[in-house]
Amino acid sequence: MPERLGFFTDTTVCIGCKACEVACKQWNDLPSDGGELRPGGSYDHTGELSASTWRHVRFVEMLEPAGGHMPSLPASGGNGHDDVDLVEMAIDGGDRWLFMSDVCKHCTHAGCLDACPTGAIFRSEFGTVVVQADVCNGCGYCIPSCPFGVIDRDQEDGRAAKCTLCYDRLEDGLEPACAKSCPTDSIQFGPYEQLVERARGRVQALHERGIETAYLYGAADAPGEELAGGLGAFFLLTEPPERYGLPAQAESPLEEGVVPATAAAIAAGLVAAAGVAAAFALPSRPAPAKQLLSRVRGWPR
Amino acid sequence: MSPKRLRLVPAVGTRGGPASWRRHRKGAPVAGHREGFDDGAWSFLYGEDTEYAVDARGEALEAAARRARTGPAPDVVQGPVMKPAVWTWEVPLYFWTGGIAAGAGFVALACDIAGDETSAATARRVSLAAVAPSPLLLIADLGRPARFLNMLRIFKPRSPMSMGAWCLTLFANLMAAAVGAELAGRKRAARALGAAAALAGGYLGSYTGVLLGSTAVPVWARSRLFLGPIFVATATATGAAATRLVLVATGVPEGHPTRLALGRVETGAITAELLLSQINERRLGGLADALEQGGAGKLFKSAKWAVRAGLAMRLLRRRAGPASHHAASGLYLGAGLAFRYAWVAAGRSSAQDDRAVAELARSRR
Numbered sequence: 001m002p003e004r005l006g007f008f009t010d011t012t013v014c015i016g017c018k019a020c021e022v023a024c025k026q027w028n029d030l031p032s033d034g035g036e037l038r039p040g041g042s043y044d045h046t047g048e049l050s051a052s053t054w055r056h057v058r059f060v061e062m063l064e065p066a067g068g069h070m071p072s073l074p075a076s077g078g079n080g081h082d083d084v085d086l087v088e089m090a091i092d093g094g095d096r097w098l099f100m101s102d103v104c105k106h107c108t109h110a111g112c113l114d115a116c117p118t119g120a121i122f123r124s125e126f127g128t129v130v131v132q133a134d135v136c137n138g139c140g141y142c143i144p145s146c147p148f149g150v151i152d153r154d155q156e157d158g159r160a161a162k163c164t165l166c167y168d169r170l171e172d173g174l175e176p177a178c179a180k181s182c183p184t185d186s187i188q189f190g191p192y193e194q195l196v197e198r199a200r201g202r203v204q205a206l207h208e209r210g211i212e213t214a215y216l217y218g219a220a221d222a223p224g225e226e227l228a229g230g231l232g233a234f235f236l237l238t239e240p241p242e243r244y245g246l247p248a249q250a251e252s253p254l255e256e257g258v259v260p261a262t263a264a265a266i267a268a269g270l271v272a273a274a275g276v277a278a279a280f281a282l283p284s285r286p287a288p289a290k291q292l293l294s295r296v297r298g299w300p301r
Numbered sequence: 302m303s304p305k306r307l308r309l310v311p312a313v314g315t316r317g318g319p320a321s322w323r324r325h326r327k328g329a330p331v332a333g334h335r336e337g338f339d340d341g342a343w344s345f346l347y348g349e350d351t352e353y354a355v356d357a358r359g360e361a362l363e364a365a366a367r368r369a370r371t372g373p374a375p376d377v378v379q380g381p382v383m384k385p386a387v388w389t390w391e392v393p394l395y396f397w398t399g400g401i402a403a404g405a406g407f408v409a410l411a412c413d414i415a416g417d418e419t420s421a422a423t424a425r426r427v428s429l430a431a432v433a434p435s436p437l438l439l440i441a442d443l444g445r446p447a448r449f450l451n452m453l454r455i456f457k458p459r460s461p462m463s464m465g466a467w468c469l470t471l472f473a474n475l476m477a478a479a480v481g482a483e484l485a486g487r488k489r490a491a492r493a494l495g496a497a498a499a500l501a502g503g504y505l506g507s508y509t510g511v512l513l514g515s516t517a518v519p520v521w522a523r524s525r526l527f528l529g530p531i532f533v534a535t536a537t538a539t540g541a542a543a544t545r546l547v548l549v550a551t552g553v554p555e556g557h558p559t560r561l562a563l564g565r566v567e568t569g570a571i572t573a574e575l576l577l578s579q580i581n582e583r584r585l586g587g588l589a590d591a592l593e594q595g596g597a598g599k600l601f602k603s604a605k606w607a608v609r610a611g612l613a614m615r616l617l618r619r620r621a622g623p624a625s626h627h628a629a630s631g632l633y634l635g636a637g638l639a640f641r642y643a644w645v646a647a648g649r650s651s652a653q654d655d656r657a658v659a660e661l662a663r664s665r666r
Contacts, residue, residue: 030315111517117452117457117460117463118451118463136451137449141512157444158445174331174334174338174340174341175338180341203365222363243378243379245380247659250517254460257515258515260525260526265504265528265529268533269533275566276537276566279411280412280414
């Protein structure tokens with residue numbers, strides 16, 4: 001059996017070019033979700049991962065106008081004579097954009113995989129989580145079962161779809177389309193253990209350079225602190241996960257709760273059946289308290 | 302090119318993704334390909350000759366992740382964090398019909414134990430009538446209804462959806478067989494099949510709560526241990542109310558022990574439902590907003606008032622006559638339906654509440 005393969009997405013070198021999104025759509029023959037330009041809104045027209053967007057470069061806008069107005073820069077049509085030191089601005093860290101190429105996490109404890117009643121979602125020989133589109137009947141249970149909001153049902157097509165980590169390319173020994181297209185190596189692909197080692201080195205290098213908020217989201221956690229058992233596609237982040245629309249802690253909801261919930265439900269079912277039988281066994285006369293209440297004048301108001 | 306002729310709609314793309322992967326030509330070589338993902342491993346940033354390739358100690362890394370992922374949530378949560386369920390009106394309606402079927406199954410079993418064979422037969426028919434549209438509703442909600450049989454492709458104890466599909470199949474077949482046996486005059490077989498169906502009904506009436514509770518939706522997930530009991534209470538109340546109304550319609554006289562017992566069952570079950578909901582809402586704290594505001598809140602409130610009105614009318618039955626009690630049964634049925642819709646709607650707004658999702662995630666540790 002081949003080793004586990006995954007993605008390491010280093011957000012510190014992402015430039016937000018969206019080449020990965022385009023490459024993904026092109027390789028997997030996925031349609032556009034349509035874009036909407038909102039005045040004053042985000043430049044990120046994609047918005048979120050969906051059934052036809054399997055890679056999504058999230059723009060985390062942390063740009064705040066300095067002194068009430070945006071600096072006049074040549075790029076934004078200004079004359080560029082404002083006394084702005086862009087390097088200083090970047091180092092200060094207050095005014096900046098973060099980019100993060102989001103993707104299916106290919107969790108070790110995958111909620112969608114646990115939820116799928118048809119067996120359409122399976123774990124491949126590469127340790128990835130893949131939907132078999134020829135089996136999926138579109139029941140939609142995987143969607144609320146994913147704590148990361150990745151998988152979605154296509155409204156027109158009716159089936160659930162998400163990143164396959166380019167299962168077809170992996171079978172041919174090729175790296176996934178997004179990783180292949182990434183111009184800055186923000187998206188790295190490879191055997192999982194190797195990637196984690198590389199990511200550890202990268203975080204340490206960033207720490208040494210003074211970016212102490214850098215951390216790995218989804219890999220190299222202490223035992224018991226993993227996200228969904230460890231993410232096959234993990235990230236290097238510099239801000240709290242919520243800034244990127246990620247939950248700070250996550251676990252497959254079924255792994256976590258289906259046993260106690262089922263126990264409570266079955267116990268309640270038995271109690272209900274017994275209660276019904278007991279109600280039939282009781283002598284047929286109304287309780288005196290109720291009789292009393294029904295005699296109270298004006299009850300109920 | 303004039304602007305009119307400019308086509309902005311992309312010409313590519315097939316929805317739903319690739320259905321199957323097949324090489325155009327078996328064993329065809331791929332240009333530029335190196336064994337063992339070697340071409341993918343190449344990196345100008347991370348090659349061994351760069352300064353990034355350093356040995357890292359684990360503790361600092363774990364501590365950095367811990368710092369970012371524990372403690373209070375940051376002020377800004379840039380969502381969406383998760384996606385709401387895509388289910389439409391068919392699903393809550395199925396929760397209701399399935400619940401009535403399960404509740405009527407309990408009633409049939411109790412009638413048999415108490416020795417009232419006629420009422421038991423009626424209850425089984427009510428149950429069958431309620432369970433009959435259930436699979437159709439579920440199939441209508443599928444993205445690909447033609448593939449509904451895939452639900453029975455595997456048996457997966459971990460997935461409440463799979464177990465529910467199997468349980469519904471089992472229950473519907475047992476109940477149909479019981480009614481069939483009754484028609485064929487085999488009373489003992491009908492009783493045995495009805496009892497077996499009631500046993501399956503214990504799960505049919507409650508698994509829908511497990512189904513919702515085992516998702517990542519905050520308001521459902523936090524109600525995990527209560528949803529099953531709440532749903533089975535609603536099922537029992539609506540099942541008893543439906544059976545009671547049908548018994549009345551088929552001419553079972555007033556004061557008949559079965560009618561009295563069913564009155565007790567519906568009142569007890571709906572009171573238990575109301576109590577459990579109240580306790581659960583208290584427990585939820587801020588997450589209960591999803592149950593109290595918006596469309597779900599309105600449904601919840603009207604369901605609760607319907608229950609209260611029903612309870613009042615039942616207390617008044619001695620004065621206002623049996624019609625008041627029948628109206629109470631009708632109100633319970635309506636309240637049950639509203640509760641089902643409210644829970645599904647609350648899940649939708651709760652999943653879209655990014656802050657609630659983020660804070661629930663933080664509260665795990």
